Amino acid sequence: MPELPEVETMVRGIRSHVEGRKIVHFGKCRCRCRPMAIRPAVSRIQRRVKGIEVLAVKRVAKRIVFSLSSGDCLVFEPRMTGLILLDDPPDRSHLRFEMRFSGRREFNSVWIWDRRGLGTLTLFTAREAEQKLGPTNLGPDALLMTTAQWGECCFRTARPIKVLLLDQKVVGGIGNLYASEILHVATIHPAVPANTLNPRQIKLLSEAVQLVLKEAIKYEGSTLGDGTYRNALNQSGRYQNVHRVYKREGEPCPTCGARSICRIVQAQRSTFYCANCQQNG
């Protein structure tokens, strides 16, 4: 599901096709699903974006942000199953919105597709965007976290380290899948209280975050069994072929070779880890 590497892949996929172009049309697709959350109403968005240039497309944690020349920001949050596409969608029945651009090029629209419809689309004023995407609501981006910052945020709490990694107010961009992968690379047990990690482990964690997320971006994210995640051209990611522990319960650990990968539940979500390599529990 779209976490940092998937959202980064989406942004890289559409950026060169969108930046510098004017929005000539914004509209709701006629699908018969319940409407996904959009604010303000479609008609108000239309009024505010028509004829406006997209200056930049950026990723903020797990969100895609279109910065407009008017100062407004259109923010798409894919949540579970949201996608942004230049090309044909996985199916027509879950297409939600279209944004069409000026000029004639290979691609002239981006579509928002969302099977479950838990995603959100919001047009913020510059001030609102600053507030909603600012440090009050969102920790530093996972790719920008320093070892010192990891030390500070871990020191502060006794929550299990896996749960801490998922807290977007602590660090932006890590979700359930990559949290398990990161802790395996760092050889840290997912249930250890964050404030019991020693400096050596903080360093390992910090490096594992960089390694796993950059690797996953290189492979264009993970497309899981349900096949939901796709890049902007409706192609699967490939990082699922490289997963070390996620959804690999009972399979051999890539590090130690033992069939020691197990699944536990933390904060009502699945966690996967190697009982052999990640022992400091």
Next chain:
DNA sequence: ATTAATGTTCAGAA
């Protein structure tokens, strides 16, 4: 045919 599981975020409770 029902039921559980899936993962992200937020509101509201503990």
Next chain:
DNA sequence: TTTCTGAACATTAA
């Protein structure tokens, strides 16, 4: 203050 729980939703596997 900090941490936890349930709801929102669509689809599939059991």
